[in-house]
Amino acid sequence: MRKNKVLSGEWVLSNGKIYDPYQNKFLKGDLLINNGKIHKIGTINKKNINVIDCSGTIITSGFIDVRSHFRQPGSGYNETMKSGVMAAMAGGYTTVCVMSDTDKPLDSPESIKYIIDKSKELPISILPIGSLSVNHKGKELCEFGHMVQEGAVAFSDSEIPIRNSQFLRYALEYCNMYNIPIINYSKDIDMSHEGVVNESIISTQLGLKGLPDMSESTIVFRDLMIAEKTQGNIHIAMVSTKQSIDIIRGFQKKGVRVSAEATPHHIVFNENAVSHYNTNAKVYPPLRTEKNRKAIINAIKSKVISCIASDHSPHSSEDKEKDIKHAPFGTIGLESAFSASYTELIKNNLEVTDIIKLFTSGPKDAFHLNTELIKIGSNVSLTIIDPNKDWTFSESDIYSKSQNSLMLGMKFKGRVELTISGKNAFGYF
């Protein structure tokens, strides 16, 4: 069982390998923390000091999730800030960027402040992604400047894509003044109409309307054309097709400011996961063909995709037990994101350090965040992973208020053993 612990006073993290992803180097020795600050790195006299034995583990910077849904403000039925934070810490995260949900959008400076204020009571950083348009209607721009001052780190209308190209152009031009990215769901609304799963022989056999590759990639292309012209900064969320990857690579080569992310479920699963109408496998974009899944892994290797987003989307079991047409899109992901991604990527010859970067420096660069470094005087923001741990992801590993995980029952290699943010630690002791 994972446990919460407040690490007051001096603690030594001993015998682990310390890896700083921001400098891409291993640091020698043990790590001494004192009341939430890093006090010393190197040889430490452990006499009369609390010791956490980190043998066999890698101690690295706390993970950053670029996109989660905590459903706040909201009723708290599917998730609360508190349960979301537990899920995040179980998964190694010390920073989570939360999306604006369409029923209660974060479309004002006041709503951004609400999240920031709530976050102050919590052990990890919660950074709000503000709405792009008022009420996610795609008609009026939100008060970007004011919202950035309150703490917004990006803008997005969440699952509602911007249909009006001119509006997106204005948004990119205006947002440029604040140097933060815009995230527009890559979804052609008309082509995606009533689509449930990937368009392929599987959608045909299931009798379900398909979501074709091009319903994503045409929007990726349009958005990057506009970003190029406006010199705007776009983050492409949840890349799922080879077509999109090829387009993004082309624009990155031209110097357009575009970052891209993949989700653990698109890395691990192909469309076969949905073949028995499994509503937990109903995600947007849909799980695609094996060829696309492989293309995502290759794009991670070639750094076209630089971060992994959990896309943590809690939904109640009542909602997920609806028939496949009416069940909502999405899976939770914070608790399993690292292990799921690590298990798959290590098989594809990625180094553990490359995988850590997808959860740290990749997100930092994409969202231009300030992060706590592993250096003397910094606030503690650390994740301790055992890269060799074999384990099975089960319901007892879920801390979210919702259980809609596509990863349940998966056998993983590599586990987050402990997450420490300031004085707060959560994990295995």
Next chain:
Amino acid sequence: MSILSTKHFIGLEEATKKDIETLIDVGYMFKEVLDRPIKKVPSLTGINIANLFFENSTRTKLSFELAEKRLSADVINFSASSSSLNKGETFKDTVQNIHAMKIDGIVMRHPTPGSCLQLTKYVDSVIINAGDGSHEHPTQAMLDIMSLHEKFGSLSGLKVAIIGDILHSRVALSNIYGLNKMGAEVMLCGPAHLIPPFIEDLDVSVSHDLNEALDWADAINVLRIQRERMGIGLIPSVREYRKFFGITNKRLSALKNKIIVMHPGPMNRGVEIDSDVAEGDHAIILDQVLNGVAVRMSILYCLLGNEKDIKKNEKK
């Protein structure tokens, strides 16, 4: 206890060739019953069957109800308008309520693909799919297959063209699975955008030329144009459709061989099929209706009947 390979009848994708053959054989047995002065047998006495129709249906519902009553089953009917389903939450509750009343068999039509499979997770009853969205409609395909069997004696090597809006059809997929298993060849013919993506992977050929399909086929299955399913105007006009895909006597009489014409109904006369074709000597549309009752009796009996009884009858 079922003498079929599956407990439920969800789709012909799961059915075996032997299942289909058994259902046809038993179907003929019941067809004979339908010719008697008293068209009723006690085979399902004491068995409760609920017909759950979450989507409008006249023919299928009538056919099932008749089949159930002629087998002496006790029948309850439930219909919900699809508008009350739009929120999706009523399905599990409704079904569990009905199940709590100890129902042996459930015949269900539902607008969402996969709903019958989902139902098997919630209840122990035998589930029979009466059409789940544009996924499968296996009992319709069984009656089509039985009608072809009756007409041709065997389906091996038979060339069957399915014509029309394949994309929005639940009949097509079930027919493809069933016909392929029985050794028939299948061609799909319709406007390019109304053919489901990647359908060739299911071992069928595709044509957009009606004359080519008619020349090739021994039998055709003409699908109804489901304008109400389309949302956006996918068919430019009735006259455009009829000109390129309508089955007319003129087209049929120009063929070298006489082919058989089937239609699952209800027909749009003068659109996908002309009245004189529907009532002419190519058509076996009314035979299909009668076979529908017989094969549904067969399916219900094979899944819900007493196993010893079934085997005894099979030997006869």
